[in-house]
Amino acid sequence: MSTQADPAHLLRQAGLRVTRPRLEVLAAVHRHPHAVTDEICAAARERLGTLSHQAVYDVLRALADAKLVRRIQPSGSVARYEARVGDNHHHLVCRVCGGIEDVDCAVGERPCLTASEDHGYLIDEAEVVFWGVCPGCLALDSASAVPWAPPATTHPSP
Amino acid sequence: MSTQADPAHLLRQAGLRVTRPRLEVLAAVHRHPHAVTDEICAAARERLGTLSHQAVYDVLRALADAKLVRRIQPSGSVARYEARVGDNHHHLVCRVCGGIEDVDCAVGERPCLTASEDHGYLIDEAEVVFWGVCPGCLALDSASAVPWAPPATTHPSP
DNA sequence: TCTCTAGTCTTGACTCATTCAAGATAACCT
DNA sequence: AGGTTATCTTGAATGAGTCAAGACTAGAGA
Known part of the structure; x- marks a missing residue:
């Protein structure tokens, strides 16, 4: 229990399985605050090679439900995510x-x-x-x- | 200059032409606070008989630009409109x-x-x-x- | 370490709010 | 009344987000 901020630990603590898509999406949100889904998708794909659009939506929802990311959506904008929670x-x-x-x-x-x-x-x-x-x-x-x-x-x- | 709150006057003051669709959409927003576009469209159609979806979008945008209605969009919701401005x-x-x-x-x-x-x-x-x-x-x-x-x-x- | 299984991911089709485009109509100015 | 131009109609398109079915795999138990 040394690294409380270890992404894998955070996922596990939230009752989520630790998968590469989830780790990379979480990392992408950290690297790109206020990014839209598509940007997060692109950033994660750079690391993973391939990742489905649908998986990004699923992961972001799981992370948001687990309060590991925060979803914001100013009027007139599509959904954006940030890791500062x-x-x-x-x-x-x-x-x-x-x-x-x-x-x-x-x-x-x-x-x-x-x-x-x-x-x-x-x-x-x-x-x-x-x-x-x-x-x-x-x-x-x-x-x-x-x-x-x-x-x-x-x-x-x- | 007796009725400052007369809808037709308000439209004209804003530099907008006074049309039945605009009057009815404005009235519908007054009658149904926080309604979504579709509800406003239906309410206006009850009075007008026919009104295109596109006209409602155009009118709502014009009214919002003129500050005669206010557009709100809480996260996860579609656009809603209210007349309290x-x-x-x-x-x-x-x-x-x-x-x-x-x-x-x-x-x-x-x-x-x-x-x-x-x-x-x-x-x-x-x-x-x-x-x-x-x-x-x-x-x-x-x-x-x-x-x-x-x-x-x-x-x-x- | 191996196997099983529920939770994840992929693929592809789909929904639905909103917008674009072109032509018809009608409000306002003179 | 007539012309100009904003507005409305029609119909198609865009694009974020979702649904569904099957393949895959992380993690738990043998």
Whole structure:
């Protein structure tokens, strides 16, 4: 019980069999925070040679259920995964390029916020997404008029 | 300039042409808060007789761009729309049945929260989603063991 | 170490929300 | 009223994600 962070141990602790696809997918999520399924799939394939699309979906679901990865899905984006779990941090999303940054949660433990009315719900998490424009897109935006049309939502009007 | 809240006026103010599909879709969003596109489509068709799927998507996008409706999309759900705009309220989502409730924002104006680090982003909104289990599902959950399997995420373990 | 078996992975087809494209229609300006 | 152009209809396409059936293999017991 020396290496608590050993990926194989983590899998076993979660009651999951240790397989190369699972180890590589987990490693890929660590290497590529906020990556989409396809990117994780590609990264794992680089190591494994071959890995089915379906296996990646299955593994990611198993890892997410086991809380070894966290699934996030900002509006308008497909599912993304990150390996930073347990600290209930939040996210900063660029409306223009879709870039994502982690933001530490001041409170840390979930739920970090209390709803003004709980409507009788048993609340266990407050998920916060900060929307804005990243420095890179801000620079482009002030340089040229409209570099590329923003995806769905428009910029905040002055 | 008597009825500022007149739907036709609102459309015109936003630079949008006033059409029956737009009026009916807007009314449908008012009548069915948090409805998905298909439900809005069905509701509007009840009044109009016929309305294409594509028109509903176009109209909803136009209305959302004009800030006459707000598009929300909790993880794992398809896009939903609501007519309550401008007050930057938040949402309470049931992990079991997917039910959604509005939660007033104590601050009101956007962004209601400040990120601990902004990474240079120009932040204009803090979107908060409270996740939990609604009273109805809580009751079912304590009555029987597992009524239906929760969609993706599992309940908080004891 | 060998064998068995349930849990995993592969393959391939499928669903369904959403988008694209082209032509018909109708709202608004003059 | 007439022309312009945004909007709507129709029909097909995209793409993330899922389902299903069979092959494979990690891990437990002999």
